[in-house]
Amino acid sequence: MNLDEIQQIFFQECEEGLAMMEASFATVRQGDDDPETINTIFRAVHSIKGGAGAFGHERLQAFTHEYETLLDLVRNNTLTLSSDLLGTIVGAFDMLADHVAAARDQGDPPADGAMLARLVAASVVPAPLPVASTATATASLPATGPAASADGFDDLFALCDAPAPARPSAEGDWQVTFVPGTDALDNGGDPLLLLRELGMLDGDVLAADVSRLPLLDALDPERAYLGWTAIVPAAASDDDIRSIFEFVGACELVVERIPSAATPPIDAGVAAIDLLDEPALPAAADPIDPPVEDDRPAAPMATGQPVDIAAPRAAVSAPAQTIRVDLDKLDRLVNLVGELVITQAMLAQRLSEHGMAGISELTDLDHLTRELQESTMAIRAQPMKTVFSRVPRIIRELELETGKRVRLDIVGEMTEVDKTVVERIGEPLTHLIRNAVDHGLETPADRLAAGKPEEGVVTLSAVHHSGRIVITVADDGRGIDRKRVRAKAIERGIVAADAILSDEEVDNLIFAPGFSTAATVSSISGRGVGMDVVRKNVQALGGRIGISSNFGSGSSFALSLPLTLAVLDGMIVTVGDQTFVIPLGHIVESLRPSDDGVKVLGPSASLLDVRGSYVPVHRVAEQLGIEGAQTDPSRAVLIVVESDTGQAVLMVDSIQDQRQVVVKSLEANYAAIPGLAGATILGDGRVALILDVDALISRWRRDPRLGTAPLGMAA
CATH class of the missing domain: 2.40.50.180 (CheA-289, Domain 4)
Structure with missing residues (x-):
């Protein structure tokens, strides 16, 4: 596998990470900002950053570094996730998607200066109360002489001189030894983030290897000298651990099972220190293993606050086994199965002509061929989530452009349809969403005057119905003003002034080329090149589109499409x-x-x-x-x-x-x-x-x- 193929895999993983982040943001907006959701967002950004550095996408790496810094402060509870901060994080996600697209398509990176300034400003941590925090921080440290100095270095040295913590390890636990290369800090690298990832697996960093640390006069602040030894519970897999270090450059990494329950020996050159500054989180009750008392001294953060790094052990479930297959190979398989279906039909025709249509083997062949065909087509099936995941960003952009408030409800995002349909439905769907927000929903003031909530609702759904997939875009806005539509159609010469039209025929006038009811031309609408494109694209997919509208209550556009084009x-x-x-x-x-x-x-x-x-x-x-x-x-x-x-x-x-x-x-x-x-x-x-x-x-x-x-x- 050459470098280009590996890079394509990286971009596929970027798309998966972005989709995961979008889903996590939807969860956070619903008020569920649990630590695991924030960690999911952080891990996705961290993975993109690592790959960007490996493949030389410097602008993408620089942006993700600042983004990751802010997310790290949020997941450590150093910053509180307010609505303003969430707006900054979501806005940075949109910019990150643009950066990934630019890197993938070899285009110019987006102008991210304003967003980087917002990230840096949001990452400023408020100054702590010095007296209370210092007293609390030094209380748990061993007495090593005079009172701690103001710069806090005495506290760190006290920890380095402390004995190794007696952390019992069970047979089968993992011992991880990680020694980064001396250039680990280049390009915004930070080994401590990797150690925090181990902490998210319920791991404990037992010791720091300081044997390579030079004297102060030879110390280069831009080089890495330390190494670490950690214990990770047996519930984690080898792949889980190694994936944390996937995009790390030259380093020493040893991941091995502990053969006995004894704590692994620590070399003489290794000093006990806990560098994971994760905040304490409530651990879930474990019916098998009782909680272990841990009397280790807490390492001080930059703020001087004491920190307990104990994190809950996430429930480990068997991951689904997947394999990446080149699309050309999959398409060839589908074509071959199609030819098999044709050959089976020809065989059935010949046997029927000779009076042998009822033989059981022919019936079995027919059933097996159809099952093989359906199974093959299922391989090409993708959930509508891959299309729907782009819609929240479109909604956010439209809110900024129109000043309207919009809530997006998504139903049936896991409904599966053929990959070809998924790829080609994105543009029509985008037109319908923009039309629903711009033409359908009223402004907040108009909605209040009409007795509606300020926030409009756009509902996006997908269901299987009679062997087809029906995608519906509905809004609770003003609906279609049929008198205005008819007047515009007559004005543009689309219909005669004396034409007798039903409500359904008037509704379908909006699909006429060049038709628009927008009073002014904007970046969203007004040129009459939207809805006719929607209809043409849907018809090209072998589908049809229907309209249901009640003036004053909203409109609904239903796209009925074949599940597969094959x-x-x-x-x-x-x-x-x-x-x-x-x-x-x-x-x-x-x-x-x-x-x-x-x-x-x-x-x-x-x-x-x-x-x-x-x-x-x-x-x-x-x-x-x-x-x-x-x-x-x-x-x-x-x-x-x-x-x-x-x-x-x-x-x-x-x-x-x-x-x-x-x-x-x-x-x-x-x-x-x-x-x-x-x-x-x-x-x-x-x-x-x-x-x-x-x-x-x-x-x-x-x-x-x-x-x-x-x-x-x-x-």
């Missing part, structure tokens, strides 16, 4: 001498109408009576320019489908089968064709085109006369 369940139909596939997710029902079930409105227009509602019938043959197809609706098969503009009916000649098909991209193998979502290979080897239901119906509704021209030829 396979789909479809109904195979014939139109003339051609074979097509209609995605099953669009189909409501199929039927042969009675003689009086279809109302003819002209030479090519007709309506189907669907339980009292008249739905327009679209002749697929006319839209696609296919000759020899059935023209009489009463003799054809009518398929009721659901599109993003409501229900419609597709008229086809017959239904052949219903099966799962492998989607092949027309764009990659031929060219993009409006109205067609892709192609597939059937069991008999024929190529069948997959209909894009939304595009077909939208095209017909814009101008019904296009139904007489072959698709792709009409303007």
Whole structure:
């Protein structure tokens, strides 16, 4: 593995760390600022800092060093996590994400001067009360002569002369010997932070090795001379311990099990000293091992306050076993499974032609092939959390730009969907979030006047429904003002002034290219290039978007997307001498109408009576320019489908089968064709085109006369 590959792994870990930090911030905002949550944020920044130094990203390393310093003061309870301080920490997180992106994309680092100044200013520790703190600090130190000097060095020397603490160790505990290289302090390095990480594993630093410490006249303050010996409980794993030192440069590190319960011997050149200045935390009750009395003297902090470094032992659970796989390899596996599905369908077709369709082995093969396909697709599945984790930052930016107060509620972030869908849904989702805050939510003053709380609510949810994933962006704002939307549409020439439109049709006008109700153009909206992009991107994913709005109460946008773009369940139909596939997710029902079930409105227009509602019938043959197809609706098969503009009916000649098909991209193998979502290979080897239901119906509704021209030829 070369250096570039290792660096890519580092950036992947950066993304994971940033996602973990975002989740931790959400927890802190809910009032749960327990020490482990703060430690999680600190560890993520510390890991990014270590990797940044290893790969020479100096600006990223310098920023994380200041960020880490502030977080360390918070987790040690030296600073209290106030709302202002939390705002600084969250703002620094946004800047950290920009730094990581710049380093990954080899772009220019962001201008972080103002944020660095905020971090430095926030890291200033208030001066302690000198009398009370000094008295408390020296009370626990051994008497070594005259009173402690004002600079506190006598206290440290007293600790160095103290005997080794009698810390009992159990058989199987880890002994960790760490001697950093002399250049360990370069580039903002701090070995003490590594020791504090050991303390978070419930470890105890037993002794400092001062054998390499030179005389004062030879001492270089920028070099590291000390080493340490620590004990870590057996509950920690070897990987947990070594990961702390993962990005440390040249050093001596020995991690080994203690064979007996005796305290490990300490060399003559090693002096007992406890350098972990962690604050005392309440330890959870342990039903197996009783708490151990520890009479060691407390090491003074810079403030002179006594510190107890005992930390609670976190519950250790077996981590999930994972492996990193190159995406190209995974895509090849998915393609091969797809070809296997096609071959299985061909085999089933051949056996059926010879009267052998019912053999049990063929049924078993069909079940195994489908299970293999589903398992393979599950490997590509990712939780929506990878997309949703970006939204809090977008909300924070919009709050600053608009002056509005917004609370984000996220539901179903662990709902899984195919990786391709996850990658391509980010841009439409960003547009919808910005639209909800800018157009949907009112200002705090307007909300109070309307009897609402000052803080608006944006809800982001994801659920599985009928073999698809439905992503909803809802707000409790003003809703869609249909009179204003209609007036703007008439003003821009999108609809005629005398057009009769339903509420649903008025709502869908906001997706028209160039449409906007914003009074002024801003950095957020006003140019009319947002919602039409959303619809196009969603349709490109084989999905549809629906709107539900109540004026004065809010709006909801629901994106219905396929769980995967690689396979789909479809109904195979014939139109003339051609074979097509209609995605099953669009189909409501199929039927042969009675003689009086279809109302003819002209030479090519007709309506189907669907339980009292008249739905327009679209002749697929006319839209696609296919000759020899059935023209009489009463003799054809009518398929009721659901599109993003409501229900419609597709008229086809017959239904052949219903099966799962492998989607092949027309764009990659031929060219993009409006109205067609892709192609597939059937069991008999024929190529069948997959209909894009939304595009077909939208095209017909814009101008019904296009139904007489072959698709792709009409303007």
